[in-house]
Amino acid sequence: MKQELSISITVSSLRVSTAKNVSYIGASQLLVLVLNFVTLTVLANLLSTEDMGIIGVALVFLSLLYNIHDFGIMPAVIQRDTRVDESISSAISLRWIVSAVLLASVVAAAPMLSEYLGVSDLTTVMLVLVSNLMILNFAFAPQARMTRGLRLSQLAVASAVQSVVLTAVVIWLAVFDYSYWSFVLGSVAGTAGYVICLNLYERTSHAPGKDFGLAKELLSYGKHLLATGLMVFLIFYVDQIAIAGVLGLASLGIYFVAVRFGRTIGEQIALTLNRVLFPTMARIKEDVELIKKGFVQSMRMISIVATPACFSLSALSPLVVRVLLGPEWIPAVFPLSVICFQGFVSAMLPPANSVIMAVGKPRYLTIQSSSQAVALIVLIYPVARYWGIDGVAVLTTALSLCFLGYLLTVVRSIFQSGMMNIMKPLVPSIASGTIMFILLAGLVILLPSNVIVLIGLVLLGLLVYVVTLYATSGGRDLRDAIELAKTMFSGQSSSKSTSE
Numbered sequence: 001m002k003q004e005l006s007i008s009i010t011v012s013s014l015r016v017s018t019a020k021n022v023s024y025i026g027a028s029q030l031l032v033l034v035l036n037f038v039t040l041t042v043l044a045n046l047l048s049t050e051d052m053g054i055i056g057v058a059l060v061f062l063s064l065l066y067n068i069h070d071f072g073i074m075p076a077v078i079q080r081d082t083r084v085d086e087s088i089s090s091a092i093s094l095r096w097i098v099s100a101v102l103l104a105s106v107v108a109a110a111p112m113l114s115e116y117l118g119v120s121d122l123t124t125v126m127l128v129l130v131s132n133l134m135i136l137n138f139a140f141a142p143q144a145r146m147t148r149g150l151r152l153s154q155l156a157v158a159s160a161v162q163s164v165v166l167t168a169v170v171i172w173l174a175v176f177d178y179s180y181w182s183f184v185l186g187s188v189a190g191t192a193g194y195v196i197c198l199n200l201y202e203r204t205s206h207a208p209g210k211d212f213g214l215a216k217e218l219l220s221y222g223k224h225l226l227a228t229g230l231m232v233f234l235i236f237y238v239d240q241i242a243i244a245g246v247l248g249l250a251s252l253g254i255y256f257v258a259v260r261f262g263r264t265i266g267e268q269i270a271l272t273l274n275r276v277l278f279p280t281m282a283r284i285k286e287d288v289e290l291i292k293k294g295f296v297q298s299m300r301m302i303s304i305v306a307t308p309a310c311f312s313l314s315a316l317s318p319l320v321v322r323v324l325l326g327p328e329w330i331p332a333v334f335p336l337s338v339i340c341f342q343g344f345v346s347a348m349l350p351p352a353n354s355v356i357m358a359v360g361k362p363r364y365l366t367i368q369s370s371s372q373a374v375a376l377i378v379l380i381y382p383v384a385r386y387w388g389i390d391g392v393a394v395l396t397t398a399l400s401l402c403f404l405g406y407l408l409t410v411v412r413s414i415f416q417s418g419m420m421n422i423m424k425p426l427v428p429s430i431a432s433g434t435i436m437f438i439l440l441a442g443l444v445i446l447l448p449s450n451v452i453v454l455i456g457l458v459l460l461g462l463l464v465y466v467v468t469l470y471a472t473s474g475g476r477d478l479r480d481a482i483e484l485a486k487t488m489f490s491g492q493s494s495s496k497s498t499s500e
Contacts, residue, residue, distance in 0.1 A: 027156065032163040033268045039167050040260050043182070044325045046174045053249030054119055054180040056256035060237045062129050062187060067233045069098055069133045075357065076218040077144050083214065084148065088141050090214045095140055099133045106130050117244060125184050132191045139195040142202030151201075158197040166190030231369030235376060235400070236263075239392045242380040247388065255389040257325065258335035261317075265309045266343030269302065270350050291355055292415045298351040300425040304481050306347035307433035308465040314340035315440035316457060322449040335393035345400045352407040355414060364410045372403045428473035436465045 043052065073091045077084070106126050114122035146155050169189040173182035240259070244252045313320065317337040321329050356364050376399060383391040412419050440461045447453050470478050 030268075031160050033264060035163045035167040036260070036264050036268075039170055040257065041324050042171050043174055044257055044329060047179060049250040049253035049328065051179045052253030052256055053244065053251070054122075054125075054253075055183045056240055056252050057117065057119070057122070057244060057249075058125055058129060058180065058184055058187075059256075060240055061126055062132065063237060064233055065102060065130065065133055067230055068102060069095070069136070073218055074140070074144060074147070078147055086214055087218060088144050090210075091144070091218055092137065092140055093210070094218065095137045099137060102133060103130050117249065119249075121181075125180070128184055128188065131188055135188070135191045135195050139198045141204050142198040145202055145204060146198070154198075154201045158194050158201070161197045162190040162194035165193035231366070231373040234373035235369060235396075238373070238376050238380055239384075239396050242384045243389060243392060246381060246384040251389055254329065254332045255335055255392070257329060258332040258339055258389070258393070261320070261332075262313070262336050262339030263343045263346060265313065265340075266306060266346035269306055269347040291358060292417070295351045295355050295411065295415075296422065296425060299348065299422065300429070300477070301481065302347055302351070303426045303429040304469070304477055306344050307429045308436060308462065310340045310344040310347070311433040311437040312440060312458065312461045312465075313343075314338075315437045315461070316444060316454065319444050319449055319454050319457070323451055323454050331389070334390050338390075338393040338397050342397045342400050345397075345404050348404060349407065352404075352411050355411050356407070359414060361410075361414070364407075368403050368406050368410075371406075372399055375399055428469055428477055431472050432465050432468035435468050436461050439464055 043055070047055075073094055077087045077091050110123040110126040113126070114120065119125075143155065146152070166186045166189065170182045170186035173185060178185070240252060240256065243255050314337045317340070318333050321333050321336065325332070353365060356362065376396065379395055380392065383395050387394075408419065408422055412422060440457055443457060443460075447457070466478070
């Protein structure tokens with residue numbers, strides 16, 4: 001009886017803790033999402049497609065730096081049970097070594113890339129972007145301690161500060177005709193704001209460590225995650241690299257806008273959940289049944305939120321482009337409508353990724369990401385050459401759906417459960433989203449393009465989705481979503497749940 005009571009308390013405590021952390025990070029990422037859309041809309045109306053293409057190149061480069069810079073070290077520190085402070089010190093040493101190597105690599109490679117793309121300022125742009133890594137090294141210790149302690153509300157505030165500073169600087173500089181430099185300098189300002197905020201919250205001092213044995217342990221854990229991170233980088237950015245090389249910066253600018261609108265919703269949901277689910281599941285990694293329960297519940301709740309957001313944006317993409325961006329960006333309509341489903345896949349990935357990492361099997365993520373990256377590398381250039389940005393959008397979306405299926409198969413084997421047990425809870429939300437999508441896509445063709453129609457269709461789509469979801473789930477999904485929202489904001493979990 002005592003054991004059952006303990007398990008019940010653990011489950012309830014875990015639900016409350018996870019829900020509260022999701023609310024903190026989710027509120028932050030919602031602000032980031034809104035600011036991203038505002039920034040992108042302003043830039044698209046102020047800059048040329050070529051300038052947006054250069055921003056796309058800068059973002060690709062910055063993402064590559066972030067992937068290598070982390071080296072899987074942060075997750076390695078978070079999952080440790082012993083010698084945590086020594087691990088943080090060793091990790092800081094590793095971060096500075098990686099930063100120095102990256103700086104030297106950029107100095108060597110930047111002129112060649114600048115010549116390849118025909119952008120004279122690209123070398124200077126890349127060197128300025130490297131400063132982000134140096135600045136981030138001063139945030140490692142507070143970020144690690146906050147994440148381990150599940151103090152995610154403070155991380156959420158820091159992320160919000162970063163986004164606000166970045167948006168303000170980017171828009172201000174763009175208005176004064178700083179073109180793509182507005183994004184480059186804005187990224188540095190945002191990173192500085194993030195680091196300052198974290199250090200104000202967590203005044204900790206960790207000198208770089210010299211324990212090479214401990215550093216080797218961190219690298220041993222992180223090597224799989226580094227490989228996975230690099231493969232994920234290729235998955236998300238090889239399409240943009242190929243378009244820049246084959247079709248030019250103007251085409252990249254159009255595709256970049258479609259990608260940032262289409263993927264951002266899913267990516268922000270994924271970022272929210274990655275920050276919460278992995279540290280939470282790492283704490284209960286010995287209890288497979290508890291992890292399984294959290295996985296199924298997470299997948300269902302993510303689908304309830306991500307489906308209407310991604311499906312409606314896809315259906316409304318012609319209206320969004322014409323009303324918010326203007327006629328210059330019409331070629332972005334089809335890629336945007338397809339890439340929205342990539343955003344949906346991105347939102348659905350964190351529970352599977354967190355389970356696989358928590359149970360100590362990151363090699364499966366390496367297999368998935370490397371296979372997807374190889375498929376993209378082989379196919380992307382011929383597809384870009386013969387079918388342009390439309391073909392690239394279809395290819396990348398199809399592959400992302402295929403490999404989501406692979407990860408779900410891995411999770412099924414970990415839980416020793418049937419695939420239907422995983423997929424069945426998602427049926428009501430996906431079916432409701434499909435009905436909403438068909439309705440909105442038809443109305444977009446019939447109705448005029450203006451702001452009032454756009455707002456009206458968004459509200460209509462939401463209403464149709466809610467009503468259909470209530471009918472297809474018997475009210476269960478809406479009740480559980482409301483219960484989760486109450487838990488997020490009240491910090492208390494109801495003793496009853498229709499999902500248990």
